[in-house]
Amino acid sequence: MYAEERQQAMADLVAQRGRLSVNALAVEYDVTTETVRRDLSALERAGILRRVHGGAVPATALTALEPKLGDRDLAHADEKDRIAKRAVALLPETGGSVLLDAGTTTARLALMFPRDRQLTVVTNAVPIAARLAGSPTVDLHLLPGRVRRTTHAAVGEATVAALSRLRADVAFVGTNGLSVGHGLSTPDHDEAATKRALVKAAHRVVVLVDSSKIGQEHMVRFAEVADIDVVVTDSGVENADRAALERLDIEVVVA
Numbered sequence: 001m002y003a004e005e006r007q008q009a010m011a012d013l014v015a016q017r018g019r020l021s022v023n024a025l026a027v028e029y030d031v032t033t034e035t036v037r038r039d040l041s042a043l044e045r046a047g048i049l050r051r052v053h054g055g056a057v058p059a060t061a062l063t064a065l066e067p068k069l070g071d072r073d074l075a076h077a078d079e080k081d082r083i084a085k086r087a088v089a090l091l092p093e094t095g096g097s098v099l100l101d102a103g104t105t106t107a108r109l110a111l112m113f114p115r116d117r118q119l120t121v122v123t124n125a126v127p128i129a130a131r132l133a134g135s136p137t138v139d140l141h142l143l144p145g146r147v148r149r150t151t152h153a154a155v156g157e158a159t160v161a162a163l164s165r166l167r168a169d170v171a172f173v174g175t176n177g178l179s180v181g182h183g184l185s186t187p188d189h190d191e192a193a194t195k196r197a198l199v200k201a202a203h204r205v206v207v208l209v210d211s212s213k214i215g216q217e218h219m220v221r222f223a224e225v226a227d228i229d230v231v232v233t234d235s236g237v238e239n240a241d242r243a244a245l246e247r248l249d250i251e252v253v254v255a
Contacts, residue, residue, distance in 0.1 A: 006031070007039045011048045014056050019215050021055035021238050052215045053180050054240035079210040079234035082255035084108035087232050090206050090253075092169040094118050099166070099198050100128050102153030103174025105208040107131065113138065122166060124154040124194055148191065155190040163197035171202030173228075177216030178209050180244045183225050185218040192220035199223045204230070211236035225250065 006029055013028065014020050020028075025036045040056045043049045049056045087109050091098065094117035100106050102125035110128045113119065115137055123129055124143040132138045143162050145154030173195060175184040184207065186192050199205050205228045214237055225248055232253045242252050 003039065007043055010036075010039055010056075011043055014049050015058050018212055019052070019055060019057045019238075021240055023240070024055070052217070053244060054238060055215065057215055079212075079236065079255070080105040080108055080208075082234055083208050083210060083232050084112055086253055086255040087172060087206065087208055088112050088114065090170065090172075090230060090232070091117075091119065096120070096170070097122070097168040099123070099163075099168045099171035099173075099202050100125065101171065101173040101195060101198050102128065102151050103208070105210070106172050106174050109172060109208065120168075122168065124159055124198075126152045126154070145194070146190075148188070150188075151191065153191065153194065155188075155194045159194050160197045163194070163201045166201045168202045170204040170206060171198050172206050172208055173198055173223075175207060175209055175222075176213060177218045178207065178214050178225075178231070179217050180225055180241075180248070182217040183221045184223040184228070185216075185221045187218045187220065189220050192222040195222040199227050206230040206232060208232050210234055211238075214238070214241050 010025055022033050022036045026033045040049065040051055044051050049058055083105055091114070097120040100110060100121055100123040107125065107128050110131045113135065118137050120139040121132055122141040122143060124145065126147055129140060129142045132140050143154050143159050145156040145159030147154050176186045178184050186195065199222065207228050207230070209231060211234050214233065225245070228250060230251045230253060231245055232255060234255050237254060245252050
């Protein structure tokens, strides 16, 4: 296969799967990793894809577009269910306090809260508050702020100010993208400010993220990788990405 044909095939495959590692592309096309890196560099210069740690993503991976809540809930639903189930084990014991970020995976976690312990829960997510409002074992607090139509999350100065006065045992945080180089990121500035405040308001930070978002980079960083303690993801996570996180003393839990 000529270089041009191989590069076109690589571009098509990355576009189809969303993200591929250098090693996987080397096996797929029976070439060396150095050849793959040269091909990816050529495709990046042409604006067809973007190089990320250990591989490549489509050029649209760094984007300001944000899917609506319903679309996000349907995407990778099985993986999100498994992630939420594993995250239950990271909840504090009875009497503990939890910050729950807005998101489709954190919403699944809210449905799985154990009935055998009393927990104080603070959230900025209207759907999560609705799910927990009737629970006899949850002391629920809904943060103030402007509710975004896209995420149904309270954001803004009032939300950030309320979080600045809190210190919870653990925060469960969602993200649109996670990479070692860029950290945790999201397209919206107000959403990022609220997530940043959530991270700062907890003794322990657990990120719930399906593997399709690992390697993604969005416009606004709200936390460095060093700011988090645990990443719960699914079995689609690349070995190289998992190893990179673990080298930074981050616990990676694979659902």
